[in-house]
Each structure stands twice: as C-alpha cells, then as structure tokens.
Amino acid sequence: MLYERDRREVLPAVRNGVEMLPLNQVLTGQGVTMSADARGSSLVISYGGREVTVYDRKSLASVGGDLRLLSSPVLFEEGRWLAPVESLPRLLQPLLGKRVDWRAASRLLVIGDVAAPRVAVTTSVSGDTVRIVLEASEPVPFKVQQDEKRVTVSIARELLETPPRQERLTGGIVDSVQFLGGRENVFAIGLGRRFQQLKTSEEPARLVLDFQARPLTAAATPAGTPSPGAPVAQAPPAGRVAPAETRTGGLRTVVIxxxxxxxxxxxxxxGGTMEKDITLGIARKLRGALVNGLGVQAFLTRDRDVEVPLDERAAFANNYKADLFISIHxxxxxxxxxxxxEVYFLSYQSTDEESRRLAISEGAVEVSGGAGVAAGSDLALILWDMAQAEHLEASSALATRIQEELAEVTGSQGRGIKQAPFRVLVGAAMPAVLLEVAFISNADEEKLLVSEAYQNKVVGAVVRGVARYQQQRASVAGGTTAGPGRP
Amino acid sequence: MTSRQANALTVVGLVGLLAVTSLTAPRWARLLQRPLPAPADESAPADTRRRDEAPAGPRSSINVKLFFQAADRPGLMIEERAVPQSNDLSRQIKSVVEELIAGSKNGLAPTLAPATRVLEVFVTARGVAYVNLSKEAAEAAGGGSEAELITVYSVVNSLAVNFPAIKRVQILLEDKPRPTLWGHVDLTRPLPPDMTLLATSTLTPVANP
Incomplete structure (x- = not known):
C-alpha cells in the first residue's frame, strides 16, 4: 500500500483544549476527493464510492449515510478543516476501509494495518548485578551490541511502541537506560565505571541483560595513576607537544x-566579511593544530563553501563516533x-523529563503508514533532542576550559561560558560546544577575525582548552581510561 | 401533599437558578469564550460589557513589560507600556507581540522586523504559547547568535513575564515550525524564558573591582 512507507509530521491546532488535525493534511496521499460546499459549512470526503461528510462547528458527521457522534465539533478555519484527533479513527476507518488507530501515548495516528509490537523495559538491581529486561508483546528480533561505553539493543521492526523513557541509575554499573529510537528502535544502556561483564539470555519476545560489576575494591585505583601492568603510552612522535599523548588518553576523534x-x-x-569564510578558515587551522598538537583525528563537517543542514552536522559527528564536537562561529x-x-553549551530545559513529556504531548503528531522514523518527524525530534542530554556536564567542562584559554588570548571580559538552545548542538551524542570567536558585527573585531595572527591565537587557545579538558577527564575517570593502553 | 410541596419547591428553585444563570450569562460566556480568530467578535462582547457593567466603564488596559534590544550594549531591556485588555488570552498575547513588533517608544532597538505580522497565537492547556509569525520575522540580515537569541527571547520572555500561565513559547513561521531563524537558536520546540539575556546593568549596577 502506497502510504505505508509514508510517515509524516502534522502539527495539531488546539481549539477549546481539544487537539485538532487539518483533514486535508492527514489525508494527503490517500487518494481521497474532498469537496466543500460554497459557504464552507460542510465538507464531503469521498474514497472508493464511500463518503464522509463533516459540518463546520458540528460534532456530527455522516459516515456512509449513518450519523456518527464526534468527541468535539469539526471547525472550518481559514480554509482548513480541523477535526478532533480522537475522532479521526471513527471518521476515517469506514471511509478508507482500513484500520485507523490513534495511539495517544506515542502520538501516532496509524493508518493502515501496521503491526506495532509493544516493548516494556524493566530494571532491577540485586547486589552487584543490574538486570534489564525487555519484554515484547510478540516475538521480535533483538540485536545486542556492546562497545566500551554502552550496550545497545536494537529491534528491527518498522514501528515499535514503547513508553518514552530515560532512566538514570546510580551505583556505577549501569548509568543510564534510554530509548533512542531510529529505524532500528535502539535502546541504549550507558555503562558505568564499575561495569565488568554482560550476560544475556534471550527467549522469543523477552531479553534479559545482566550487567555485572567488578568488586568495589578493584575499581579503587588511585585517580590518575595507571595500573602497574598497563602498557606504557606510546612515545609521542617527534615534533609534537610532548605530554599530549598521555594527557589526551581516550581522546581520539574531534569533529569541527x-x-x-x-x-x-x-x-x-x-567591512563585508562573511561569517562562513571566517569559520571555515579557523576550523581548518584548528584541524591541523589538533592533529599535530594532540595526535587525534579531526574532521570538518564541511571543508568547502557549501550549505549543510544543522542536524546533519551533529549527525556527521555521531557517525564518526567523535569524542568531541566543536562548532565555530x-x-x-x-x-x-x-x-x-563566548563559549556556549546547550541549555537543556530545566527538567528534562518534563520538557520531554511536553515535547511529546505538545509536539507534532505523526501520521504514520509504518515506515521508520523519518527525519523531522516528531518521534525523531524527541529522541534527537535527548542526544546531548547525557553529555551536558562534560560539555560544560569543555566550554569552561576552552573559555579560560580564550580569555587569556582575547582578553574578553564579561562574556564567557553561556548556555543557549543552539540547534546544532542538540543532536550531538558527545560533549559539544559552540564557539563564538568574536563579534564580526564590531568593526575592530572584524579586523581581528580576518587576521592570521588572531586566528592562530584562537586555535592555540582551543587546543590548550581541549587538552586541559581531556587531562581532567582522564584523572576523574581514574582506572577506566588509564587502564588498557591505546595505540 | 408533602411530595407535591417538595416538587413545587424544586420548580421554584430551578426557576430561580435559571434566572440567576441567565442574568449572569454574558459574564460566563465571555470567560468561556475561546479564540476562533474572527475580528468581528471583539466588538460584540465589548458592547454587552458596557451595558452590563456600567461602572466598569469602557475598555480597560493592562500594563505589560516588553523586552527590546538595549540601545548601547548587548542584551535585552524592559520597557513598560499599557495595552488594551482582552479577556481572551490568545488575543491578549497577540497584542503583546504586536507591540513588540511596533518597537520601543524609549529608544531601545527593535528585535523584530516592523513588517512582521502575527498570523495566529494559540495557547495549550499545558502553558505553551505558539506564536505564528509571518516570514518577515526571519528576513533580517546579518543574524548572528546574539541577534538571534535577542529576537527569539524578546518574544519568549515578554510572554512568560506577562502571562504566568505561559511557561514556554514556540515561534512558528508561516504556520510551520522552522529549525532556526538564522542558523542558531532551536525553534523546533517550545522554549522557556531566559532572563540571563537581560543587559547587565538592568540586573546589577557594575561592581567590578
């Protein structure tokens, strides 16, 4: 069926406290014919010989000749026919001759026969083991993957229903459990400092994950000192900043x-200087300085004069599994x-949980035929919005270190680290900052921005800031990052 | 007999209630009335109000705080002004945003292009105001982060400060959510106010050693 591949976002209008959807938007691509009478008092929707008639400001509709009661009146407003979301299944199911389902919890209007298994996640702790159980309403394929920081469970189904959740755990075995979504319906479990091994057992429709901790005493390696048996860090190549390798243990990839x-x-x-040229110039210099100075890999989200959508920039960093994301402005x-x-990191709304619920309840409603999460859809939006949440503390620390170094070279007073809801940072799944190097709108600073000397000073400051940040992280993380040596 | 008496009493009671309800009805109706953007309804309740509540006089006004760009330094500054009162929250919000677009009367800098129109405002039960602006709002040139933050939060802060029921504000452009105005501030979801954007001296006198 045509529209089963189609997943769209439709913004509801709220009238008298009722969520309404514009019928023409909901029915786009369904092959229906819509004709309103001249005075705008009624609308006839026909499809395959069946007809539904709705009336402006009436809670009654004629469905194939029968009268049906709606939860609230249909409204004709500025050329749009708004119908209460809750009543859409009642109106559209008989018209389209297929299942139409309003799933309030997941904000989905599902048109067509789409099997969506429900998955419940429960966590429990006993002694040194955290048990996470995923229970599905029908057998689904679980795929478990593990890397050093997290375990992901993906369920390759077109549509999945799961209560939106993000859970934080204490105790250092598992730090967080969250549903990231995406086409693969990914659940991510962030591993804690004490995590040692994972045991899984799978039955159809049920997956049990046991996260076991190493005993507390073994984890108590003194901060900053590598454990005796660990391989010695590779000698820094000639010409590089000597202590960089040890300072930047754990830092491999930076996306600029x-x-x-x-x-x-x-x-x-x-004076006519364009921001896009300044940012590219500084970013290229910064790439060179990070590679040569800290021995890390560094990539640019764009290396030429081309427009890149904001979300793609963060996605680029996510794809490269970058350890840091630095946006230059x-x-x-x-x-x-x-x-x-100024150095910015993302301002997350005071209470994540509340804002997320708000995002879910106030955000756009999807009309779904069952394809995976499309870019720009509401579900994708919410999940994307959560990516930076768990890195805010690290982002703040990175912003602080960079700003301290920048203040040294630019002598900027009174500004400093700030928070703002910058879109480019939202989807970054790693510590991320946005650097406002100077004010291009200020004639004096515009001149500075184009000067090689100033650009180099800024780049030097950022590199030192990154190095100090990483040094601090390594010493805080203690045993874990100092443990196994990295080539 | 007693049951008949009781019946009679009930009838009297009901008639009384009906009388009370119908006498106060316009007042109720106004409170319950909801947006439905049709400029024509504005005049109707105003007329009935004049007839019903003679002492209240003609249309009253409320004082609102508007956030504009400070003239001489970065940041927002507050300007107070009286706007006509409306019993409808959406309409009242619309009038506040229109005042913002009209600009400062005390020499503060504008935050929205003067040609911007407020297409629609709607408010949800959970305290989110959606402000649907015409495309002119995004047409200003040279939008850097600072300018963009100032524009977005002049609207968000103005609404959150004046209307306790409004917790978050989302700006839509031409009926649609846009990722950003000029490439920085996320407009895909409702934003809570940010008072750290006030120009420094409006918060504390300069006290730097």
Missing part, C-alpha cells in the same frame, strides 16, 4: 563544525558595542 556555508552566509561584518549583535568571545 565551521558554522554556516553556501547560500547561508551567516552574519556579515561592517563568529557573533553578530544589533548593538555595535558588543565584543568578546
């Missing part, structure tokens, strides 16, 4: 994001006096 690009030029200075203000550098 030169802001804006292509048609989207960003801000413009009074030049600021602009309507106030000409504005100057100085």
């Amino acid at each position: 994001d030169p802001g804006h690009g292509g048609e989207e030029v960003g801000a413009m200075g009074p 030049a600021n602009a203000s309507r106030s000409h006096g504005a100057k100085g550098s």
Whole structure:
C-alpha cells in the first residue's frame, strides 16, 4: 500500500483544549476527493464510492449515510478543516476501509494495518548485578551490541511502541537506560565505571541483560595513576607537544563544525566579511593544530563553501563516533558595542523529563503508514533532542576550559561560558560546544577575525582548552581510561 | 401533599437558578469564550460589557513589560507600556507581540522586523504559547547568535513575564515550525524564558573591582 512507507509530521491546532488535525493534511496521499460546499459549512470526503461528510462547528458527521457522534465539533478555519484527533479513527476507518488507530501515548495516528509490537523495559538491581529486561508483546528480533561505553539493543521492526523513557541509575554499573529510537528502535544502556561483564539470555519476545560489576575494591585505583601492568603510552612522535599523548588518553576523534556555508552566509561584518569564510578558515587551522598538537583525528563537517543542514552536522559527528564536537562561529549583535568571545553549551530545559513529556504531548503528531522514523518527524525530534542530554556536564567542562584559554588570548571580559538552545548542538551524542570567536558585527573585531595572527591565537587557545579538558577527564575517570593502553 | 410541596419547591428553585444563570450569562460566556480568530467578535462582547457593567466603564488596559534590544550594549531591556485588555488570552498575547513588533517608544532597538505580522497565537492547556509569525520575522540580515537569541527571547520572555500561565513559547513561521531563524537558536520546540539575556546593568549596577 502506497502510504505505508509514508510517515509524516502534522502539527495539531488546539481549539477549546481539544487537539485538532487539518483533514486535508492527514489525508494527503490517500487518494481521497474532498469537496466543500460554497459557504464552507460542510465538507464531503469521498474514497472508493464511500463518503464522509463533516459540518463546520458540528460534532456530527455522516459516515456512509449513518450519523456518527464526534468527541468535539469539526471547525472550518481559514480554509482548513480541523477535526478532533480522537475522532479521526471513527471518521476515517469506514471511509478508507482500513484500520485507523490513534495511539495517544506515542502520538501516532496509524493508518493502515501496521503491526506495532509493544516493548516494556524493566530494571532491577540485586547486589552487584543490574538486570534489564525487555519484554515484547510478540516475538521480535533483538540485536545486542556492546562497545566500551554502552550496550545497545536494537529491534528491527518498522514501528515499535514503547513508553518514552530515560532512566538514570546510580551505583556505577549501569548509568543510564534510554530509548533512542531510529529505524532500528535502539535502546541504549550507558555503562558505568564499575561495569565488568554482560550476560544475556534471550527467549522469543523477552531479553534479559545482566550487567555485572567488578568488586568495589578493584575499581579503587588511585585517580590518575595507571595500573602497574598497563602498557606504557606510546612515545609521542617527534615534533609534537610532548605530554599530549598521555594527557589526551581516550581522546581520539574531534569533529569541527565551521558554522554556516553556501547560500547561508551567516552574519556579515561592517567591512563585508562573511561569517562562513571566517569559520571555515579557523576550523581548518584548528584541524591541523589538533592533529599535530594532540595526535587525534579531526574532521570538518564541511571543508568547502557549501550549505549543510544543522542536524546533519551533529549527525556527521555521531557517525564518526567523535569524542568531541566543536562548532565555530563568529557573533553578530544589533548593538555595535558588543565584543568578546563566548563559549556556549546547550541549555537543556530545566527538567528534562518534563520538557520531554511536553515535547511529546505538545509536539507534532505523526501520521504514520509504518515506515521508520523519518527525519523531522516528531518521534525523531524527541529522541534527537535527548542526544546531548547525557553529555551536558562534560560539555560544560569543555566550554569552561576552552573559555579560560580564550580569555587569556582575547582578553574578553564579561562574556564567557553561556548556555543557549543552539540547534546544532542538540543532536550531538558527545560533549559539544559552540564557539563564538568574536563579534564580526564590531568593526575592530572584524579586523581581528580576518587576521592570521588572531586566528592562530584562537586555535592555540582551543587546543590548550581541549587538552586541559581531556587531562581532567582522564584523572576523574581514574582506572577506566588509564587502564588498557591505546595505540 | 408533602411530595407535591417538595416538587413545587424544586420548580421554584430551578426557576430561580435559571434566572440567576441567565442574568449572569454574558459574564460566563465571555470567560468561556475561546479564540476562533474572527475580528468581528471583539466588538460584540465589548458592547454587552458596557451595558452590563456600567461602572466598569469602557475598555480597560493592562500594563505589560516588553523586552527590546538595549540601545548601547548587548542584551535585552524592559520597557513598560499599557495595552488594551482582552479577556481572551490568545488575543491578549497577540497584542503583546504586536507591540513588540511596533518597537520601543524609549529608544531601545527593535528585535523584530516592523513588517512582521502575527498570523495566529494559540495557547495549550499545558502553558505553551505558539506564536505564528509571518516570514518577515526571519528576513533580517546579518543574524548572528546574539541577534538571534535577542529576537527569539524578546518574544519568549515578554510572554512568560506577562502571562504566568505561559511557561514556554514556540515561534512558528508561516504556520510551520522552522529549525532556526538564522542558523542558531532551536525553534523546533517550545522554549522557556531566559532572563540571563537581560543587559547587565538592568540586573546589577557594575561592581567590578
């Protein structure tokens, strides 16, 4: 069936406290004919010889000649016919001759026969073991993958229903359990410091994961000191900053994001300098400095003058499994006096859980035929929104270190680390910061931004900030990162 | 007999209740009335109000705090002004955003292009206001992070401060959520206010050693 591949986001309108959906948007692609009478008092929707008639400001509809009662009146408003979400199945099922389901919990209007297994997740702790059980309403294929930081369970089904959840655990065995979604319906389990091994047992429709901890005493390696048996860190190659390798243990990949690009030029200075050019120049220099100075891999989200959507930039970093994401921008203000550098990390709404629930209940409603999460859909939105949540503390630490170093070279007073809901940081699944190097809108700073010397100073400061951040993380993490040596 | 008496009493009671209800009905109706954007209804309740509540006089106004760009430094500053009162929250919010678009009367800098129109405002039961703006809102040139934050939060803060029922605000452009205005601030979800964007001296006098 045509539209079973189609998953769309439709924004509900709220009238008198009732969520309404525009019928023409809901029915796009369903092959129905819609004709309103001249005065806009009624609308006839026909499909395959069947007819449904709805009336403006009436809670009654004629469905194939029978009158049906709706939960609230249909409204004709500025050319749109709004129908109460709850009543859509009652209206559309007989019309389309197929199942139409409103799943309030997952905000899905499912049109067509789409089997969506439900999956419940329960966690329990006993002694040194955390048990996580995934229980599905029907047999589903579980795929378990493990890397050093997390265990993921994916369920390759087109549509899955699961209560939106994000759970944090204490005790250091499992740190977090969350549903990331995506086409594969991924559940991610963040591993804690004390995690030692995973035992799984699978039955059809049920997966049991036992996370076992190493005994507490063994984990208590003094902070910062590598365990005696660990291989010695590789000698730094000639010409590199000597202590870098040891300082940056655990840091392998950095993704640098030169802001804006292509048609989207960003801000413009009074002298005509374009933000997109400044950001690319600094980002290229920073890549070189990170590779040579810290011996890490570094990638740019764009290495030429091209427009890249914001979400793709974070997705790029996620695909490279980057350890850090650094977005480079030049600021602009309507106030000409504005100057100085700033380092931002994402502002998450005060209570994550509440905002997420809000996002779910207030956000867009999907009309689904059953394909996986499409980009821009509501579900994708919510899950994407959670990516940065667990890295906020690290992002804040990274922002602080970079800003401290920047303040040294730029002498920026009064600005500093800040938080803002910057879209480019939202989807980054690693510590992520956005650097506003200086104000391009300020004539003096515009001149600085184009100067090689200033760009180099900024780059040097960022590299030192990253190195200090990593050093600090390594010493906090203690045994885990200092343990097995890395080539 | 007693049952008949009771019946009679009930009837009297009901008639009384009916009288009370119908006498106060316009008041109720106004409270319960909801948006349905049709400029025509505005005048109707206003007329009945004048007839019903003679002492209240013509339309009253409320004082609102509007957030504009500070003239001489980065950040937002507050300007107070009186706007006509409306019993409808969405309409009242619309009028506040329109005042923002109209700009400052005390020399603060504008945050929204003057050609911007407020297409619609709707408020949900959970305290989210959706402000649907025309495309002019995104047409300003040279939008850096600072300018973008100022524009977005001039709206968000103005609504959150004046209407305790509003906890978050989402700006839509031409009926649709847009990722951002100029490449920075996430507009895909409702935002809570951010008072850290106030220009520094409106919070504390400069006290740097």
